[in-house]
Amino acid sequence: MPSRRRHSYTGGSSPATASSSYSTSTLPDRSPAPSSTDRPPPNSLARWISGIFINCFTPPDSVSSKSFNDSDIRSRRSSTGSVQRHYYGNGNETENPNQRFSFDEIYAATKNFSPSFRIGQGGFGTVYKVKLRDGSTVAVKRAKKSLHKDDRQGAEFMSEIKTLAQVTHLSLVKYYGYLVHNDEKLLVVEYVPNGNLRDHLDCKEGKTLDMATRLDIATDVAHAITYLHMYTQPPIIHRDIKSSNVLLTDNFRAKVADFGFARLAPDTESGATHVSTQVKGTAGYLDPEYLTTYQLTEKSDVYSFGVLLVELLTGRRPIELHREQKERITIRWAIKKFTSGDTISVLDPKLERNPANNLALEKVLEMAFQCLAPHRGSRPSMKKCSEILWGIRKDYRELLNTSL
Numbered sequence: 001m002p003s004r005r006r007h008s009y010t011g012g013s014s015p016a017t018a019s020s021s022y023s024t025s026t027l028p029d030r031s032p033a034p035s036s037t038d039r040p041p042p043n044s045l046a047r048w049i050s051g052i053f054i055n056c057f058t059p060p061d062s063v064s065s066k067s068f069n070d071s072d073i074r075s076r077r078s079s080t081g082s083v084q085r086h087y088y089g090n091g092n093e094t095e096n097p098n099q100r101f102s103f104d105e106i107y108a109a110t111k112n113f114s115p116s117f118r119i120g121q122g123g124f125g126t127v128y129k130v131k132l133r134d135g136s137t138v139a140v141k142r143a144k145k146s147l148h149k150d151d152r153q154g155a156e157f158m159s160e161i162k163t164l165a166q167v168t169h170l171s172l173v174k175y176y177g178y179l180v181h182n183d184e185k186l187l188v189v190e191y192v193p194n195g196n197l198r199d200h201l202d203c204k205e206g207k208t209l210d211m212a213t214r215l216d217i218a219t220d221v222a223h224a225i226t227y228l229h230m231y232t233q234p235p236i237i238h239r240d241i242k243s244s245n246v247l248l249t250d251n252f253r254a255k256v257a258d259f260g261f262a263r264l265a266p267d268t269e270s271g272a273t274h275v276s277t278q279v280k281g282t283a284g285y286l287d288p289e290y291l292t293t294y295q296l297t298e299k300s301d302v303y304s305f306g307v308l309l310v311e312l313l314t315g316r317r318p319i320e321l322h323r324e325q326k327e328r329i330t331i332r333w334a335i336k337k338f339t340s341g342d343t344i345s346v347l348d349p350k351l352e353r354n355p356a357n358n359l360a361l362e363k364v365l366e367m368a369f370q371c372l373a374p375h376r377g378s379r380p381s382m383k384k385c386s387e388i389l390w391g392i393r394k395d396y397r398e399l400l401n402t403s404l
């Protein structure tokens with residue numbers, strides 16, 4: 001049992017450089033039509049999509065293993081001796097005067113991390129729902145003990161914190177702080193109360209998500225990634241966009257979580273266009289060009305976002321091993337149906353077939369397949385995706401209203 005010494009929250013406020021200058025409300029109601037340079041000419045669309053189909057590549061599960069090595073994260077031993085508090089390598093090494101929680105408080109609130117407070121389990125560790133003394137509720141991610149033995153995994157923890165600390169956006173899970181106490185590492189983040197998108201698509205949370213809600217979710221996620229790519233300095237590549245990392249609020253608005261994989265993207269102004277590094281991410285969502293070249297760019301997130309869009313429309317997971325061979329890789333199956341003119345058959349059977357849903361399906365799938373282009377140069381930017389989705393959502397609502 002941990003000692004009762006008090007250990008404080010460190011960090012948590014966002015530097016001015018990354019404060020939110022972009023939110024869903026900043027987008028105009030009317031978005032410009034997609035530029036012709038971002039998509040192939042109509043007469044070559046089918047051929048182009050067939051090309052995607054041929055080039056689709058599904059990585060082996062082993063690729064999803066994670067490792068990190070962030071060298072610029074520093075740590076120091078506190079005057080108490082037993083506690084390490086970690087700081088980001090940004091020169092800001094003073095403690096936050098607005099400490100909101102301590103290890104003791106979290107330990108007591110979860111009754112020594114009792115399973116009854118558990119809300120999830122991931123590669124990093126177990127997630128708990130914690131009610132603080134001030135009445136607020138937070139999510140606490142408790143690192144697996146095995147991670148402490150591996151320096152790289154310790155760096156993973158720090159990498160996640162460092163990245164999270166920089167971002168503030170309505171559609172991103174808010175970082176609050178972290179605590180390190182002997183062999184415990186706790187990450188404290190905003191609690192998002194309505195489960196993850198994957199569970200909703202599986203109807204584990206009760207009601208089926210209708211098309212309007214799915215379009216809202218897709219738009220929120222697009223805005224969140226656009227913010228990471230364009231409005232943080234330096235830009236951030238998420239690297240693990242997937243449905244279990246999309247959390248939902250009570251109003252079914254999406255918040256993108258889990259920056260454990262994120263690394264700061266190269267600064268294009270410095271002339272760098274990519275970074276070469278180890279492959280990280282989740283099988284089924286990984287950019288095939290990243291897998292073959294090890295060169296990471298924002299367009300890898302665009303690819304994963306394309307997979308997520310297909311998941312949203314079909315309800316299927318990216319890889320469905322229980323299905324017959326030709327349907328196991330969902331994007332391949334969907335692209336084949338789309339190119340053969342049978343798009344409607346990929347619509348999630350839980351969704352009604354009506355003109356508005358059919359239109360949304362066609363339009364979003366078309367954009368998803370652009371995101372899934374085998375070569376990153378052919379993929380749209382996340383900003384372009386946000387604009388297109390905004391337009392699709394608007395058309396969808398109008399069509400829905402006129403057909404009522």
Ligand SMILES: Nc1ncnc2c1ncn2[C@@H]1O[C@H](COP(=O)(O)OP(=O)(O)OP(=O)(O)O)[C@@H](O)[C@H]1O
Binds near residue numbers: 119
């Ligand atoms: N901030 C949060 N608020 C509410 N629930 C959360 C929060 N963070 C995570 N969860 C829940 O815990 C689950 C596990 O989250 P976690 O991020 O640890 O793993 P994951 O993203 O599902 O998988 P992996 O770590 O392998 O990528 C999530 O799917 C979600 O249901």
